[in-house]
Amino acid sequence: xxxxSEVLLRQADLFGGPTLFxxxxxxxxxxxxxxxxxxxxxxxxxxxxxxxxxxxxxxGVTPPEGAFRAAVLFLPKSRELTGYLLAALAARLPGGDLYxxxxxxxxxxxxAKQLRAFGPPRKLDSARHCQLWQVRIEQAPAExxxxxLARRYELTLADGPLQVVSLPGVFAHGRLDRGTxxxxxxxxxxxxxxxxxxxCGAGVLGALLKRRYPQSRVSLLDVDAFALASSRLTLAxxxxxxxxxxxxxxxxxxxxxxxxxxNPPFHEGVHTDYQASEDLLRQAAGHLVxxxxxxxxxxxxxxxxxxxxxxxxxxxxxxxxxGFRIYRxxxx
Numbered sequence: 157x158x159x160x161s162e163v164l165l166r167q168a169d170l171f172g173g174p175t176l177f178x179x180x181x182x183x184x185x186x187x188x189x190x191x192x193x194x195x196x197x198x199x200x201x202x203x204x205x206x207x208x209x210x211x212x213x214x215x216g217v218t219p220p221e222g223a224f225r226a227a228v229l230f231l232p233k234s235r236e237l238t239g240y241l242l243a244a245l246a247a248r249l250p251g252g253d254l255y256x257x258x259x260x261x262x263x264x265x266x267x268a269k270q271l272r273a274f275g276p277p278r279k280l281d282s283a284r285h286c287q288l289w290q291v292r293i294e295q296a297p298a299e300x301x302x303x304x305l306a307r308r309y310e311l312t313l314a315d316g317p318l319q320v321v322s323l324p325g326v327f328a329h330g331r332l333d334r335g336t337x338x339x340x341x342x343x344x345x346x347x348x349x350x351x352x353x354x355x356c357g358a359g360v361l362g363a364l365l366k367r368r369y370p371q372s373r374v375s376l377l378d379v380d381a382f383a384l385a386s387s388r389l390t391l392a393x394x395x396x397x398x399x400x401x402x403x404x405x406x407x408x409x410x411x412x413x414x415x416x417x418x419n420p421p422f423h424e425g426v427h428t429d430y431q432a433s434e435d436l437l438r439q440a441a442g443h444l445v446x447x448x449x450x451x452x453x454x455x456x457x458x459x460x461x462x463x464x465x466x467x468x469x470x471x472x473x474x475x476x477x478x479g480f481r482i483y484r485x486x487x488x
Contacts, residue, residue: 159284160230160257161185167281167288170253174223178241179230180205186212195219197325197381200404215402217302217323217381219244224252231258231267236305237325237382238267243300246274250296255280256289264289273297306389311360313340315368321389322358325382327421329358335480336360336419339453342474342482347449348372349414354406354436355379355421359387365417366396374398377409379432406436409443416440418452430458437463444487451484 157165158181164171165188175192177185182204186192194213196202202215214220219227227245232238246254256271258264268289271277274297281288302323307330311318322329328336339361346365349372353362356376366374376387376398387400401408409416420433437460440450450468454460456479464471464485474482 158183158185160259160286162284163257163281163286163288164228164255166283170255170280170290171226171228173225176219176222176224176227176245176248177230178219178227178245179232180213180228181230193220193222193224198404199379199381199402199408203404215381217385219248224248226253226255228255228257231256231262231264232325233262234325234329235267235270236329239270240300240302240305240324242270242273243297244302246293247296247299249293252293254291254293257286259286261285302385303389306386308393311340313364318360318364318367319390319393320358320360320363321386321393323382323386323389326380326386327357327383332360333419334478335453335455338475338477338480339417339419339451339482340364342451343368343417346372346417346451347414347447349445349448350375350410350412352377352409352413352416352443354409354416354418355432356387356400357383357419359383359390359400361417361419362387362398363390363394363396366391366398367394372414375401375410377401377403379404405432406439406443411443412445413443413448414445415449415451416444418450420452420454433458433460434463438467441468441487446488447486449484449486451482453480453482455479456481 178195180194182201186209205213264287268277271291274293275291277289277291280290307322351365351372351374353376356362356378362376461471468485469488472484474484
């Protein structure tokens with residue numbers, strides 16, 4: 157059981173009625189609170205929760221419809237995303253209670269100050285290195301406009317400007333990170349066919365691929381609903397059409413790909429997690445056609461070449477700059 161859930165269950169009498177848990181972990185919390193429902197923006201958590209608690213959890217960027225007496229937000233990493241989520245939940249809770257739970261090292265005490273927008277917050281519990289806060293929503297705010305919170309910027313590229321739309325919580329929100337910038341310079345000579353942007357974020361790579369290879373089928377895959385929504389906005393802003401897929405890791409990718417391109421994630425919340433990136437390297441061959449190519453950017457301290465060569469084939473370094481390297485390998 158996640159320690160944040162353990163703290164909530166110490167106060168289980170507060171959540172005995174219809175309660176919405178937002179950003180909940182894939183543990184047994186819903187099993188312990190039979191009237192509760194979940195809302196998640198993590199495709200992997202959604203799949204696991206749906207398997208165990210069918211119909212009781214929703215995936216997306218807006219809260220599910222329903223009459224909830226209370227809502228609990230599990231603190232996300234991004235302060236801007238926290239602000240949106242609290243407002244979205246408060247808008248559905250006139251006269252109800254809004255709770256915030258999170259780890260101390262994730263900054264829950266500081267984040268609790270954001271509850272002041274809705275009333276005086278109270279700390280209810282502190283245990284398992286976590287805290288639980290509460291505020292009563294006396295007057296519900298208007299439903300927040302998520303798209304209005306987007307950051308929009310333009311990339312000046314050799315083949316013309318590219319518009320990027322980034323929503324709160326998305327990797328490198330409102331800016332182009334150095335790794336992706338380097339990868340964008342090394343997209344020539346890709347095999348035509350079905351191209352995948354793995355871990356698409358705001359959709360920068362996938363949009364450029366579709367523009368540069370218009371005859372190819374392009375898919376964008378991410379685990380995060382806010383990233384997927386950002387990618388759709390980025391594609392639309394550039395008049396492009398591509399497939400946007402929700403899935404937890406490379407196992408969710410289509411088969412028969414001619415190329416996989418990625419700035420693969422290795423951070424999740426306050427914890428460092430390399431699993432999605434390492435799974436990509438181990439399983440890419442199973443999703444590529446013969447001679448299909450993997451091309452990715454990574455911090456140069458990450459020892460990816462041995463994994464690439466073990467599971468795919470000879471690894472070539474195409475470029476190195478600012479602490480990043482571009483690796484290329486083809487399936488034999």
